[in-house]
Amino acid sequence: MLQEESDLSLIIAQIVQKLKGSNLYSQLERQAWGSWEKRILKSLNSMCTELSIPLARKRPVGEQKELLNKWNEMGTDEPDLSLFRPVYAPKDFLEVLINLRNPNYENGDSLSFRTHLGLIQVPLKVKDIPELKECFVELGLNTGQLGIDDSTQVPPELFENEHVRIGQKVLAEQDSAAAQQYIRQGSPTALRAELWALILNISSEPEDVLYYEQLKTNVIQHDLLVDSLIYKDVKLTASNDDYYFVFEDYLYQVLLCFSRDTSVLSHFAYNSASPPKSYIRGKLGLEEYAVFYPPNGVIPFHGFSMYVAPLCFLYHEPSKLYQIFREMYVRFFFRLHSISSHPSGIVSLCLLFETLLQTYLPQLFYHLREIGAQPLRISFKWMVRAFSGYLATDQLLLLWDRILGYNSLEILAVLAAAVFAFRAVNLMEVTSLAAAEAVLADLSTLKVMPLLQIFLFATVT
Amino acid sequence: MAGKVKWVTDIEKSVLINNFEKRGWVQVTENEDWNFYWMSVQTIRNVFSVETGYRLSDDQIVNHFPNHYELTRKDLMVKNIKRYRKELEKEGSPLAEKDENGKYLYLFVSQSNKEAYVISLYINNPLLIGGRKFDLRLYVLVSTYRPLRCYMYKLGFCRFCTVKYTPSTSELDNMFVHLTNVAIQKHGDDYNHIHGGKWTVSNLRLYLESTRGKEVTSKLFDEIHWIIVQSLKAVAPVMNNDKHCFECYGYDIIIDDKLKPWLIEVNASPSLTSSTANDRILKYNLINDTLNIAVPNGEIPDCKWNKSPPKEVLGNYEILYDEELAQGDGADRELRSRQGQSQGPRAGRSRDSGRAVLTTWK
Numbered sequence: 020m021l022q023e024e025s026d027l028s029l030i031i032a033q034i035v036q037k038l039k040g041s042n043l044y045s046q047l048e049r050q051a052w053g054s055w056e057k058r059i060l061k062s063l064n065s066m067c068t069e070l071s072i073p074l075a076r077k078r079p080v081g082e083q084k085e086l087l088n089k090w091n092e093m094g095t096d097e098p099d100l101s102l103f104r105p106v107y108a109p110k111d112f113l114e115v116l117i118n119l120r121n122p123n124y125e126n127g128d129s130l131s132f133r134t135h136l137g138l139i140q141v142p143l144k145v146k147d148i149p150e151l152k153e154c155f156v157e158l159g160l161n162t163g164q165l166g167i168d169d170s171t172q173v174p175p176e177l178f179e180n181e182h183v184r185i186g187q188k189v190l191a192e193q194d195s196a197a198a199q200q201y202i203r204q205g206s207p208t209a210l211r212a213e214l215w216a217l218i219l220n221i222s223s224e225p226e227d228v229l230y231y232e233q234l235k236t237n238v239i240q241h242d243l244l245v246d247s248l249i250y251k252d253v254k255l256t257a258s259n260d261d262y263y264f265v266f267e268d269y270l271y272q273v274l275l276c277f278s279r280d281t282s283v284l285s286h287f288a289y290n291s292a293s294p295p296k297s298y299i300r301g302k303l304g305l306e307e308y309a310v311f312y313p314p315n316g317v318i319p320f321h322g323f324s325m326y327v328a329p330l331c332f333l334y335h336e337p338s339k340l341y342q343i344f345r346e347m348y349v350r351f352f353f354r355l356h357s358i359s360s361h362p363s364g365i366v367s368l369c370l371l372f373e374t375l376l377q378t379y380l381p382q383l384f385y386h387l388r389e390i391g392a393q394p395l396r397i398s399f400k401w402m403v404r405a406f407s408g409y410l411a412t413d414q415l416l417l418l419w420d421r422i423l424g425y426n427s428l429e430i431l432a433v434l435a436a437a438v439f440a441f442r443a444v445n446l447m448e449v450t451s452l453a454a455a456e457a458v459l460a461d462l463s464t465l466k467v468m469p470l471l472q473i474f475l476f477a478t479v480t
Numbered sequence: 481m482a483g484k485v486k487w488v489t490d491i492e493k494s495v496l497i498n499n500f501e502k503r504g505w506v507q508v509t510e511n512e513d514w515n516f517y518w519m520s521v522q523t524i525r526n527v528f529s530v531e532t533g534y535r536l537s538d539d540q541i542v543n544h545f546p547n548h549y550e551l552t553r554k555d556l557m558v559k560n561i562k563r564y565r566k567e568l569e570k571e572g573s574p575l576a577e578k579d580e581n582g583k584y585l586y587l588f589v590s591q592s593n594k595e596a597y598v599i600s601l602y603i604n605n606p607l608l609i610g611g612r613k614f615d616l617r618l619y620v621l622v623s624t625y626r627p628l629r630c631y632m633y634k635l636g637f638c639r640f641c642t643v644k645y646t647p648s649t650s651e652l653d654n655m656f657v658h659l660t661n662v663a664i665q666k667h668g669d670d671y672n673h674i675h676g677g678k679w680t681v682s683n684l685r686l687y688l689e690s691t692r693g694k695e696v697t698s699k700l701f702d703e704i705h706w707i708i709v710q711s712l713k714a715v716a717p718v719m720n721n722d723k724h725c726f727e728c729y730g731y732d733i734i735i736d737d738k739l740k741p742w743l744i745e746v747n748a749s750p751s752l753t754s755s756t757a758n759d760r761i762l763k764y765n766l767i768n769d770t771l772n773i774a775v776p777n778g779e780i781p782d783c784k785w786n787k788s789p790p791k792e793v794l795g796n797y798e799i800l801y802d803e804e805l806a807q808g809d810g811a812d813r814e815l816r817s818r819q820g821q822s823q824g825p826r827a828g829r830s831r832d833s834g835r836a837v838l839t840t841w842k
Contacts, residue, residue: 207694208690208694212690259674261758262679264677265640265679266610268610332686412686
């Protein structure tokens with residue numbers, strides 16, 4: 020994704036340099052993120068300069084009219100995107116994470132950390148299987164689950180019918196907390212859209228629709244460089260996906276509006292990152308001429324549109340789809356591409372994954388390490404995308420049910436480990452990273468709930 | 481007696497030939513003694529035409545019924561269905577009251593060659609997904625018409641138009657918008673070779689259940705099955721139920737925005753060309769499962785067998801309607817939609833508890 024390999028190592032070296040001698044996690048986060056952010060912006064700016072395209076410009080009236088007419092079918096547009104590159108891809112981000120170091124090596128509880136052989140070298144606290152079992156108790160063997168107990172062989176009277184009935188009751192009472200508890204056992208397909216809206220506290224009031232229309236107007240009037248990146252991403256990912264290609268046009272509508280939505284900036288209050296800033300032409304460095312770019316502070320990366328795509332199976336009204344996505348983003352997805360010490364942050368998830376593997380599947384872990392196939396290199400992309408585009412949609416939705424139910428992304432790391440456990444036999448036979456990738460290339464037939472259940476509750480620990 | 485099945489085909493498609501070869505069958509020419517002939521619709525005409533005086537022997541099977549056109553030609557199908565409905569009315573069957581479900585056909589007049597296809601109603605409110613129009617291709621295998629025994633292939637698919645749908649008349653000329661057949665879509669600019677503009681029926685089901693609800697989705701699929709069975713029942717009396725024959729039909733169905741299905745047409749020779757890798761796998765498996773039912777155990781056939789394969793060989797097929805079973809024990813044995821995973825309808829679990837029974841398909 021990057022032009023200059025030398026740029027990358029220079030910046031990483033700068034990050035490492037900055038981190039030497041600092042004492043606090045938050046400082047770690049800020050500096051690591053700060054450098055990363057600088058790098059991303061630099062990439063964006065150089066693309067801008069090379070292509071002589073401004074970061075933002077006002078559209079001439081004729082163009083505005085045209086876009087308005089084509090609003091529902093932007094997918095049929097074929098702008099020349101060949102010169103645009105995604106600003107970064109997950110694997111670039113992984114490199115940054117791998118090079119994070121905590122200078123506080125004397126910290127007592129990192130004693131065991133010295134034996135950690137994974138790629139992540141930041142000793143954050145992660146749960147082990149007994150703790151995960153406690154946390155995800157509703158996924159246990161004695162509790163009914165959708166994704167397991169609604170299969171053909173199981174009579175619906177045993178679990179499914181009653182579960183549906185309870186779901187309807189929860190919806191009728193509009194009880195958000197109850198919905199969150201309920202959905203830990205999975206959501207019936209017919210109730211899912213409403214349940215998610217209830218849990219995320221989304222109700223489509225007229226002012227919400229109005230707000231969306233306002234964003235749309237914004238899109239019509241101004242063209243952002245980021246728009247081309249969004250187009251490119253959709254064309255590269257969702258348009259080629261067996262499940263999501265149908266919704267290509269909705270993705271543009273959502274993502275273009277999203278990048279102009281300044282209300283998204285408020286999530287930076289609890290995100291240790293800060294939104295990238297840019298400067299009005301000719302006023303570089305002058306704070307009063309700084310603007311957040313893009314307006315929502317989120318620069319899309321390769322695969323970003325896959326956060327939205329699965330939601331199109333649930334919501335077909337654009338403003339509702341938009342609201343749900345935005346809320347999912349500011350609650351969950353942002354953690355998957357920001358550096359933080361939060362238990363649901365990507366750094367913790369990576370560490371959790373590696374620790375689970377090293378602790379409970381040591382043979383497999385060592386073998387893969389030996390052949391130069393560090394497991395995180397394969398599973399990282401799954402977790403960053405919350406498995407979107409890797410699992411079959413019905414399975415993905417069952418997984419995301421649990422993310423909402425437990426208000427945590429840790430399940431992504433557990434699933435990643437469970438997938439490795441499931442394919443362990445084949446993985447033990449491979450002798451290269453490429454071969455390991457091949458064994459794990461196709462997850463579309465996996466059933467997530469049995470995998471999770473077996474890994475957490477039926478594996479000898 | 482345990483010789484190898486000798487096969488002939490005049491359709492040179494790998495999904496066919498690979499299936500024959502994997503069974504260890506032997507390829508011969510049509511002039512030799514053959515056991516299995518996968519023929520085009522032109523050939524079947526010759527085989528059964530009065531002039532040629534062809535006589536098939538007991539160990540020969542072909543993949544078409546002699547007068548399949550009673551079903552696959554739209555004008556004849558309309559005629560048969562009208563006749564069938566009149567009979568039902570006479571019997572006072574409540575089914576005759578049933579709406580024109582699936583009885584109207586789809587019209588498209590081509591600007592370029594001005595050929596008018598048969599009839600009648602143009603569906604101007606198709607169900608759109610992602611703003612796009614699509615139709616459904618379902619495969620149905622008929623092993624005998626009297627008694628009627630037919631199977632539905634679980635892995636049907638939706639074919640999406642690559643161009644946005646608009647109902648304005650000027651768009652009527654845009655072939656890519658209105659004709660969803662893949663052969664035509666393939667030449668549109670936006671055709672994609674990974675997914676080929678196709679969705680599985682299970683995706684459709686997941687989408688509809690999630691956005692419209694379970695009951696209306698189940699009702700839709702029940703109605704689709706109903707349409708198919710009705711079309712077969714309508715032509716059963718006039719079909720030449722030759723015991724050497726079986727047939728795998730491609731049903732094209734369109735759904736309107738009230739979630740009502742409409743039959744577009746029935747193909748006797750559904751395309752075996754593959755547009756994507758997934759497609760190739762699907763069609764290969766389709767032929768495989770079809771052969772397992774039509775030619776039991778892959779051995780030299782005896783057309784006098786009872787055409788009742790054991791459940792294990794069905795593969796991805798499910799019993800859609802079995803007249804013998806239906807009449808035998810008085811219970812509905814036809815395919816029903818069921819709750820549960822969104823993987824398309826399945827026979828197996830009886831779902832009569834508390835649900836309104838749609839129709840009795842006797």
